[in-house]
Amino acid sequence: MILTVTLNAALDVTYRLDGLHPQGSNRVREVADRAGGKGINVSRVLHTLGHRTVVTGLIGGPTGEAVRSDLAAAGLSDRLVPIAGETRRTVAVVDEQAGDTAVLLEPGPVVSAAEWAHFLERFDRLLPGASAVVLSGSLPGGLPVDAYAVLLRRARAHGVPAVLDADGEALRAGLAEAPDLIKPNADELATVSDSTDPRTAAEALLAAGARAVVASLGADGLIACAHEGSWRARPPERVAGNPTGAGDAAVAVLTLGLIAGEPWPVRLAQAVALSAAAVAAPLAGDFDAAVHRRLLDRVEVEPLTTREGESACH
């Protein structure tokens, strides 16, 4: 079982309408509500691929109940821990006439120390059954900045490999506990590195403690920096669509590759193909199976080497 942790879960609401009038009433043509948050997206992808996964994290209020009922409808195993605060909504307002999308982000709950302690107990009980743990997304208010470091330490104590997908302070604090993999995107790299070159930034994160770094670069694919070497993987074609959730699809596949000990080029090819297939699907956590099949054997993976022919990362 792969355990995903979503400490700042969300109900992702999508409104489609024709023309957004900022000073009046707007009739929404189509409404979609979906359990969201990066860890939940990862579990959704794993579940669709036929792997056992359990969702944990923090959940609260009527919006939290809506998240839970959507997880149940999707057949996802829900071991979320209740909190008093209300789970946040994100509202994407898609103006199909103008081609614009405005996203409204609620601030989310503030978590008490007692609730965090309760979550840690739950986490410790779930770890013995996990083949890997995925820690994804932002931290809600009230949690210590080293929350992910605390979870990484406990995962290591149980011998469970851990993937961290976070940014800023939460990522930086987590590096000290040597996560087996981190997967920043270009924006997230910028929050923890002075370099604008993704390879240099990834190398710095490896030096700072991560055991492997896979940086997702949108349509340019992925680069990986690991102690075993470094690679670049590119999609064979451009795929149009919704990039939200593409990184979570990559995390799902990279976690499977980590557990199976697959060679890096195989992991990366699979991650690029599934990421592109996720872009082709309108909702985060879904992927287009036809696009996935079409791309899988055609992803280009090449070693990243220095002029002297050594691995670019070390």
Place this chain on the structure above:
Amino acid sequence: MILTVTLNAALDVTYRLDGLHPQGSNRVREVADRAGGKGINVSRVLHTLGHRTVVTGLIGGPTGEAVRSDLAAAGLSDRLVPIAGETRRTVAVVDEQAGDTAVLLEPGPVVSAAEWAHFLERFDRLLPGASAVVLSGSLPGGLPVDAYAVLLRRARAHGVPAVLDADGEALRAGLAEAPDLIKPNADELATVSDSTDPRTAAEALLAAGARAVVASLGADGLIACAHEGSWRARPPERVAGNPTGAGDAAVAVLTLGLIAGEPWPVRLAQAVALSAAAVAAPLAGDFDAAVHRRLLDRVEVEPLTTREGESACH
């Protein structure tokens, strides 16, 4: 007990933010969720005034659960009937920088014939305990256009006086069943009358079957057309604020006046004062008690007469 019927209940969500960017992420500074829909607002006002009231209508899905939990928190008696469809949200996005408010209106559920039949059973069971019934707001999809006429007929069969606050086809169909009071606002008058003069429009509605018509004209107050006579009532001062819910406050007070058989000038003065006090409160269903006390004895009420000195409505 006053029974209010909200067939198209809503969760009213208010987002406050500084600057709305239609093409990107917007951090919401403040979130408020509240059970809404016109009948629910009426019950909230009655409850605050110390009167017994029961909320019924249709409710569904996780958003419906959020509405119910807010009703429970407000201490309102909830006899809503569950449906399979999902209760709608309204999202008011208040851009405090620009001074704009965009309102996003979800389409709401579609109600099945079996659900409507179930509601009618519940309504019949609640009527014997009611001193009046208030039918408020729009009809969700799937209901017959004469839904309010059906309810008015059943109320009359139980000898329960009925107030109808609707517009368009739903109001027009209801007139045939002689509601004891209807309370259109200026916009709603325009949906059922060709005349732009509120008095002429109100007179036409009286002729079409309503036993009394009170038209709310915003800052200009109210006019009443009844078989007993006709009056105009004006607030003694302008009150700034949020007009949403002001009409519902008027309906609450006019229903109390109907039950008590108070003279029309007294009913109208109370309705104008409470309406203005509702404008002064930021949320629909609330009113500012200090404004209410200040205005109550100062509302100007005068008979509306023809040149010959007769009542303007007959």
